[in-house]
Amino acid sequence: MNDDIRAREGDWVEVECRLLDPADRSKNLPPETAEKPLMMWVKGFAQGEAGRGEELTVETMTGRRVTGVLSAVSPGYYITYGDPIPELTHVGRDLRRRLAEWRRAEGGER
């Protein structure tokens, strides 16, 4: 990730906010959650200029104004499918073969 990002007025950006400090969080959380702050990310149009980690207000798609620190400019989506799963690649071949054999033995498709 590029560390010297800079948002200009009107850019589509993402800001990060600390919504609740650990001390203010809900009771009865498991310790690994309770010791962390509750963080939030919101996207919107920059209302001014800022660099990464600097305070910035955005106007969201619904027109709300949210202030946080700049975490991304033009935030994208990097989800993928990834590699084929070796434990699954044979499934289609095997099941089709098995179905064909069974139908031959039963005298054809219903």
Add this chain to the structure above:
Amino acid sequence: MATRFDALMARRGEIMRRALGMDYDEFELSPIAFDYERMMTAHGYSLDDIVGIQTKAGVGNTPLLELRNLTDLVRSISEPGKGARIFVKDEAANLAGAFKDRRASVSIHVAREKGYEGVIAATSGNYGAAVASQAARNGLKCIICQETFDSRHVGQPEIVEKGRVCESYGAEVVQMTVGPELFFHMVELLDETGYFAASLYSSFGVSGIETLGLELAREMTALTGAPPTHVVVTHAGGGNTTGTARGLKRAGATATEIVSASVDLSGLHMASDTDFNRKSFTTGHTGFGVPFATWPDRADVPRNAARPLRYLDRYLTVTQGEVFYVTEAMAKLEGLERGPAGNTAMTAAVSLARDLPREATVVVQETEYTGAGKHHWSQLNFAREMGVEVRAGDPKDNVPGKVIVIPERLEQIEARDFDVARMRTSYVRNALKNAPGGYAPTAGDIAFLAADTNTDAATVEAIIASLKEA
């Protein structure tokens, strides 16, 4: 000193009353009982009205497909005379790709009728896409609150994809780290914006699912001469089971057995920052299924319209690896590349159909869209990255959060019965616990608990007596 959290929660009742546009107090009968049927019909829409709303919304009338290849494969591993016919309702054909569109269409219709400027829902699942899509069609603003990341800012790929699709429909997506305070922030946003709360658990949403039960009863009758003998439902918060079963009953299909199915995620804590990315299913699992069935009123509405213990006859669990195997098989055998979570019921159906006579008919009542992030390959690659072991073998060796075992053969798929009697006991315990201390249940309360657990007064009294002893 009251924190911001406590101060807001003290005003929660008042905020939710305005945001839901209805006062739940009028349905309350006692500290335990409320008038469920009156709550479900208070919106005043008939089933025909809802069909009309959904037709306009691009929702419903999805294809009902017979799965001949899967049926024959199941017969190839069944005893002679066994192997029920398997059908699926291809709910991925709804506008935003899942049965959740049925829920959202009614909520968004209500929000527009009542003059709200926008809608808010807290959901990390397909419901967000459904709400965002319907809001777009109705010109309403939309905010979706999602639990997306662990504290290292690593996102669950399925939820990241759901965020993407909500944004593609023009919604504002508020993404958070793990924790139930997601609902706290949702209430804060409802207070700030004055928008409508499009809760998953309102009577609007659950009424919208009744059309699914109605359609599949009618379509199966047209195709086979009778309603299905079994309907298998992927079960999370319980709305899918409740709405589908109610719709079947309204269509006169009173003999159909309702089988709920969830992915077994026992041992994983739903509010754990470290368990969060060690699960490959973000819905349709026991982490929602069991707590919501045994205490429905934990939801974001005062009384939950989803009350699955009223309707389910059996509750089956399957493993993550079994569902991934069946998801792969469905694409290769039936030409249906669909999302894994929606194939939870399909996996249970394979196991169920094997033990039923050939004359039986099993309908899997949903599918969901798939794609990068949601796809079973994405999930398995992500699980490996998160340190979960993925291997081929016997699914009995599955350990949620540690080992995903992908079956080597179809006959290794075997759903397990979850103890429904124990769930009923647990529900009654929770209902009593949530009444004020020292409150003694009346005859009316016993009748309510019997209806809410699909039992009778004698059973409820026996449960209460056993709880007193314990």
